[in-house]
Amino acid sequence: MTDKKITIKDGQSDNEIDLPVIDSILGPNVVDMRSLEKNLGYLSHDPGFMSTSSCESKITFIDGNEGKLWYRGYPIEELAENSSFLETAYLLLYGNLPKINDLKSFSRDICNSYDVDNSIKNIIEVFDIDSHPMAIMTACLTYLSAKYHSDLDIKNKTYRYNSTINLIASVPIMAAWILNFIHKKEFENPNKNLSIAENFISMSFPNISDDQKKLSSKAMDIIFLLHADHEQNASTSTVRLSGSSETSPYAAIAAGISTLWGPTHGGANEAVINMLEEIKNSDKDVEHYINMAKDKENPFRLMGFGHRIYKNYDPRAKIIQKIAHEYLKKLDEQNPNKPLFDIAMKLEKYALEDDYFVSRKLYPNVDFYSGIVLKAIGIPQSMYTVIFALARTVGWAAHWNEMIEDTNFKIGRPRQLYTGKSKTSYKKIEDR
Numbered sequence: 001m002t003d004k005k006i007t008i009k010d011g012q013s014d015n016e017i018d019l020p021v022i023d024s025i026l027g028p029n030v031v032d033m034r035s036l037e038k039n040l041g042y043l044s045h046d047p048g049f050m051s052t053s054s055c056e057s058k059i060t061f062i063d064g065n066e067g068k069l070w071y072r073g074y075p076i077e078e079l080a081e082n083s084s085f086l087e088t089a090y091l092l093l094y095g096n097l098p099k100i101n102d103l104k105s106f107s108r109d110i111c112n113s114y115d116v117d118n119s120i121k122n123i124i125e126v127f128d129i130d131s132h133p134m135a136i137m138t139a140c141l142t143y144l145s146a147k148y149h150s151d152l153d154i155k156n157k158t159y160r161y162n163s164t165i166n167l168i169a170s171v172p173i174m175a176a177w178i179l180n181f182i183h184k185k186e187f188e189n190p191n192k193n194l195s196i197a198e199n200f201i202s203m204s205f206p207n208i209s210d211d212q213k214k215l216s217s218k219a220m221d222i223i224f225l226l227h228a229d230h231e232q233n234a235s236t237s238t239v240r241l242s243g244s245s246e247t248s249p250y251a252a253i254a255a256g257i258s259t260l261w262g263p264t265h266g267g268a269n270e271a272v273i274n275m276l277e278e279i280k281n282s283d284k285d286v287e288h289y290i291n292m293a294k295d296k297e298n299p300f301r302l303m304g305f306g307h308r309i310y311k312n313y314d315p316r317a318k319i320i321q322k323i324a325h326e327y328l329k330k331l332d333e334q335n336p337n338k339p340l341f342d343i344a345m346k347l348e349k350y351a352l353e354d355d356y357f358v359s360r361k362l363y364p365n366v367d368f369y370s371g372i373v374l375k376a377i378g379i380p381q382s383m384y385t386v387i388f389a390l391a392r393t394v395g396w397a398a399h400w401n402e403m404i405e406d407t408n409f410k411i412g413r414p415r416q417l418y419t420g421k422s423k424t425s426y427k428k429i430e431d432r
């Protein structure tokens with residue numbers, strides 16, 4: 001903490017107080033508002049937390065204006081180029097790139113946790129075949145929160161390590177079983193000799209060629225890596241707030257999955273393909289939809305474009321864009337998805353050239369391209385956000401651990417601006 005401060009003067013009473021400024025290593029410094037109510041009688045007000053720092057974290061740094069995304073200081077571009085999802089998971093959780101033996105034991109612990117309880121298959125089969133997979137995944141996590149409730153001991157480091165490993169290993173297995181289920185196939189068994197991405201592809205598409213498995217696993221591993229964390233987004237903030245009550249990490253992550261499901265957050269990748277399908281099947285052209293997106297009176301939004309933080313390019317989008325374009329190049333003219341991807345490329349062109357999008361810096365985001373790659377791999381749209389949740393379980397777990405290990409750890413409890421009724425006396429129904 002430095003001795004930097006800002007002084008606030010109350011125009012009504014001429015009282016003034018000093019609020020400490022805390023230097024961040026990167027990004028804006030913060031004003032410590034904790035004494036504002038006690039010393040000046042006010043609350044700070046910031047609906048949507050657009051300019052509120054909710055916690056101190058060392059995990060991920062985003063610079064939206066510069067289009068920077070760093071995991072523990074490592075630029076996402078370098079990790080995507082050189083690392084793997086598993087190694088990046090270790091980095092996010094423990095703060096440093098693993099030495100070879102660290103990675104080996106971390107990998108062994110993860111693979112040994114692929115033995116997910118078979119009762120999960122019964123939980124999945126309770127659902128209708130067309131139930132949304134995010135609802136099924138939430139139910140699976142809730143089942144695990146019940147199964148492991150008696151072990152709950154969040155202040156115990158070993159409990160935190162074991163539940164973190166179990167979560168990171170179990171979610172991909174449950175995701176593959178959900179995919180088997182919606183494909184009306186047998187539940188496939190995991191293979192402990194495979195990485196998370198290889199195992200997910202192998203369980204989800206057991207009959208594709210080895211070459212196809214290799215290509216899809218590589219794309220999947222990068223997609224998992226790119227989606228692993230993203231600072232204090234809506235779902236991570238949910239996991240932190242939920243976990244701050246000292247509830248089960250399985251229950252806190254179930255809450256995160258529910259938040260990620262929304263179409264303006266993790267549900268956008270599914271919404272992108274649904275939008276492309278709608279345009280493909282419509283008698284209107286791409287320009288009609290672009291004009292709808294630009295029309296203030298029209299609630300239509302171009303899914304996969306824009307971002308709360310990135311007012312430059314989403315660095316993840318640039319990386320996935322390359323993979324998407326590689327896949328599209330391989331598509332032959334007969335591929336049923338080609339018309340869809342042609343529409344996507346037209347939308348991309350508009351967004352990069354049309355003043356409405358350029359002036360508002362509404363570039364294609366990570367969900368625009370990941371939706372395209374997942375479609376090309378053959379993942380059903382309804383599973384896209386489950387894939388996002390699978391990857392983000394690493395970030396959620398990293399933030400959950402960081403929060404509990406914080407010496408200032410306490411339950412989160414935001415305040416409010418009350419504009420409701422003043423005190424009102426009860427009236428009997430006959431007198432109303």
Ligand code: SDX
Pocket residue numbers: 229230232233234263264265266268293294300301302303304305306307308309360362365366367
């Ligand atoms: C993710 O937080 C995270 O980190 C999230 C995430 C992560 O990894 O966890 O990065 C993942 O959620 C990516 C975002 C995926 N969502 C979508 O692709 C849905 C479509 N995008 C929009 O819903 C929107 O861009 C948001 C929600 C992403 C951001 O909304 P903001 O920051 O509130 O943007 P805004 O409302 O301030 O927009 C500024 C202007 C407005 O127009 P004007 O009032 O200036 O005239 O841009 C317009 C908006 O109407 N605008 C859009 C638009 N997004 C914003 N216009 C058309 N299409 C869009 N997609």
